[in-house]
Amino acid sequence: MNIHPMWGKYPELAKELNNTLKLMESTVNLKNKDVEQAVMSMIHSGGKLLRPAYQLLFSRFGEQRDPKKAVALAAAIELLHTATLIHDDIVDEADIRRSLPTIRSQFGNSTAVYAGDYLFVSCFKLLADYSSSLKSIQLNSRSMEKILSGELGQMDNRYNVDMTIEKYLENISGKTAELFSLSCFVGAYESGTSERFAKNCGKIGESIGIAFQIIDDVLDYTQSPEQIGKPVLEDVRQGVYSLPLLYALEEGRDTLLPYLEKGEALTNSETDKIYELVHSFGGVAKAQKLAEKYTQQALKGIDRLPDTTDAKQQLLSITQAILARTN
Template sequence: MQIHSMWDDYPTLKKDLAKTLDLMSSSIDLPNKEIEQTIIELFHSGGKLLRPAYLLLFSAFGKNTDKKKSIALAAAMETLHTATLIHDDIIDEAEVRRGVTTLQTKFDKDVAVYSGDYLFIVCFKLLAKYTDSLRSIKLNTASMEKVLLGELGQMNTRYRIDITVDEYIQNISGKTAELFALSCFLGCYENGGSTKLASNCREIGKSIGLAFQIVDDILDYSQTEETIGKPVLEDVKQGVYSLPLICALEENKAFFEPILIKKDQMTDEDTRVIHEGVITYGGVEKAYQLADHYTQTALDLIQQLPNNKANTKQTIFDITKQILTREN
């Protein structure tokens, strides 16, 4: 079992994340054991497990922390996240995820689609078994809708060189930020936290998710495929334009348009020119400025959390600062 090394300094949390992965794995029961094993390998492929980690951390702000329930809810959130990754890989025709061959490459797209759908069911089974409130089920359903709307919004803006920053933010608010927000909310609320406090936790999670996705998109322009575990600038060929490129387009659309109109026929040389152009026209710098805005918003809100004996607030602050200022 692989737990990301970033949790080495937090042994209790690392142990709970290991239990989360165990529960996720034991919840998978498919007739085709090869597919089952491939899904489990994806669970254990070294992802950062940020969403379940935040859920577990924010559970400390409830009045009656229930570790078993929190681990189950964390497993539900990461299972849901994995389902969206499988569907992302189908749309992107990705061959590798975190160094592991994707389901749609190892088998076919039909198997991958049904595997992703199956994980949605696993997620809701865990929620139905362990949540105390119908509100949490409703919120999870609403969050799923926002995630899917974010994905659809991204598809609707494919190959559009006039996509705006506001449209990008709207898309990632659903696609990425919503699961962070829900994880923070459920951790607090399902462990007896007040509605007001849980709502504040949700806002923290949303800001973290927005900053995280922007930083992730920036890394496409500053890291290699080996470093980040996926092909760099592959999204551009698929017509998905992230914040650095959008900001650069605002500065000099004429530079990029002759290349971008080639769509999925772009060459490696084309992507190299785009990469250099995004840096030259300040796309990365402007994207960092917006990432810094959401990062600071998250950190300021975290500082407003109540103190507790375990000093969880400081732990959340330190982890958030670490992941939102990361370079890989």
């Protein structure tokens, strides 16, 4: 069991992330050992633990920081993230994630439904055990509500070739940015910062989340399937149209539409063609530019944080690194 090598440069953070993983592990306790094993392998499948990392770093700004509590809340957020991934894989009919078989492909949709539910509940259990007030739980519930509205919103827009950039941003705000925002907010707030300060941290987290998701969507058009760990443009086949494609549609609508209309019937050579067209119509470049805008916004926000802790420098360099990632 090891965390991602990217954390090697930050020994204190790395130690707490290791503890986060350990706590996640000990929280999952199922009688069905096959399912437990599947959930464990999901936990250990090399996710970067970005949300816990942000939570732990932002918690350093508070004067009442309790390391045990900070780790527990970080584990809660990552369990929630894992639960949504397991359920997303059912919805996306995904067989592979991070180069490993998904729970639904190994054990079927039924087990995946309950396994995700179980992790949702485990998340709440940790939150209830370690939060210092009902307020955090209230905010967490509201965030989760937004995340699920975002997921349902994305489903609504499947195969919608008229989807707007605004709608895309609204959906990723819910689907991805909300959880980054929550991590940063809770990290600060639960270590005793003012609500106003914590809300600002939440805003920074939102920019990070939006940039992160756009970059993730760009990587679908710049990487090989081996690098992504799943088939090329599987999302497009499923009718999920992300930013590079939406930008390309603005320029090359008539060329792209006949392909998109094929939906699930798209062949591999046709998705290769879409891949090329999205590049040649400038979709990738434009999406990268928008990601850059949100990245700068996030970095500016971090830069304005007080210099009271070395967490600030770490936030700057980690955020630069992950938002400049090419894999």
